[in-house]
Amino acid sequence: MSDLGWNPLHGVPSYPAERYAVLADRIGGILRSRNDILLVQAEAVVALEAAAVSLARPGLTALNIVTSLYGGWFGQWLRRGGATVADIVAEPGLPIEIEAVAKALDAGPRIDVLALVHAESASGILNPLPEILALARARGIVTIVDAVASVGGHGFEVDDLGIDIAVVGPQKALGGPAGVSALSVSHRAWDLILTDGAPCDSILSLADLKTWVDSGRRGLPGTPAPLEFFALETALDRVEAEGLENIVARHALAASATRAGL
Template sequence: MTQFAAEDLLDPPAYPDVGYALLADRIGAVMRSFDDVVFVQAEAVVALEAVAASLAKPGLKVLNVVTSMYGDYFATWLRRGGAVVENVVAEPGRPVDLAVFQAALDAMAEVDVVVLVHGEAANGVLNPLPEIAESAKARGALLVVDAVASIGAHQFEVQTLGIDIAVIGPQKGLGGPAGLSAISVSEAAWAKIAEEPALRLSTLSLLDLKEKWLDLGADALPGTPAPLEFWALDAALDRIDAEEDAIETVIERHQLAARATRAGLRALGVPPWIEDDGSASALVTAAPVPAGVEPQALVDASGGFEGAAISLGVGGVEHLLVRLNHTGIRAAYRPVLANVVAYGQALAALGQSVDIDAAIEAVARAYQDAEPVGSAE
């Protein structure tokens, strides 16, 4: 967008009633889900709270993986509804240790639900979803996954992994609007949600969404839907579908951005915060804050570099890492290069020894070696 004209957003036509179900189907395809998909007309954190509020019952036994503040939030919401929550808390800014998770799971005599954040935009973590899904399924537990910061950046297959509830927001990897989120719900999850005492007459009630929309033919959404958000989601999905391999192309573009960023950091002489490539987010790359460097000073020093987007880690890791953002339309050569160079220059300005030329070459080589990925530069 070269110029933004806010007045163009005035008086938008209503999103057609017949469009919501198709939109839900398309979101389902992005998640690789044939389950029901419902919309929550708010940012994804509201959808997450809706899931917790709708699932929570007195005595519900939940194993909750905590790798950022969102895990903490989820536990709080579940406990508010009477659930018994066991947290598996990872090291700050690190993915959950599978052995620790398995031990916690084994220690629970009974487990109804396992909750996990797939990818963390707050600290650049990617949790081992396939392994955790397998363990959860082996125990017959429902699996709830927050995929807000992984959809469009990593393979995410609801059907294959047997995920019962998946929450996504279009604003990150899908390049869509932030005021709307979607939840895929399996039959087993609906049954659990419908168990009494079930949450009803609440903006957080998934059962209300089912009974007042899905069960009535998935036509007009209850209330007054925000047309701008739905049109924007529609357009974002059209943009994805216009790619050669649709969502696969978008995922590969994020993966390439992450590979290039990580190659750039290594060439700078600063290993990425998470050294294992398979445990790192492809939306943001966490880069360490070296000893003796003030985190905010590092972010400020990188701020003047045009095209870069570097920010502090969030949720107790502010002093440990900064995040190089390559999400959505930023998953492209120039933003990635700008991020790496800005980070390198900021470190240099703060007295650290880095090799910026080598970093530039590494990023360029990563893009040169890769197959062309979709329409992005």
């Protein structure tokens, strides 16, 4: 039989079920997180919406920091689920001021959830994450951080910072595929998500992914795209070979040189 017409892409093997848990643990290592790591079979904006949908309900109050359209979308998703949301909007192209966050936290009713984007790839800004998280921790607020543009480009340690939900995608500073993303979810966040009938039977349900975690983290629901997970595995190989600290330093050097050139 001739091999002239054979193409390996015609018969891509399934991603091995036992390696999903390994992938999740490797992502947890990059995030410096011992929390549950969930894998989402889509670009990170789906993971962000899933976090909002899984948290939002009547009676929930949220402070949403808006420094780009992503922050604006997150507030809309929370409102659609019945949450009461107060937006703090930064000046265009500038990070949020920590004084504005403190003022909003002190002025209103009790806040259950605080959401923000850490780094904005379109504008290059970096929000004052440690200071904002310190304010939230002091008030017992569950925090959600969009770290898609920051992980690999800036220091980002989930456990040390006390982040309850971190959403990441490998397609930016980690140099990986765009069709898969991940979340780190703390016990405090699960307590909030799983109360009062969390959404289920949906691609946007974190409660469904909690079932995946609790049942042994083998095959993901649905029909996963194997190329995305093989590509993610390869990207993590590169990240671990170079070292995350070296990757962050390389991006910082590139940013400094770019700003100097401008």
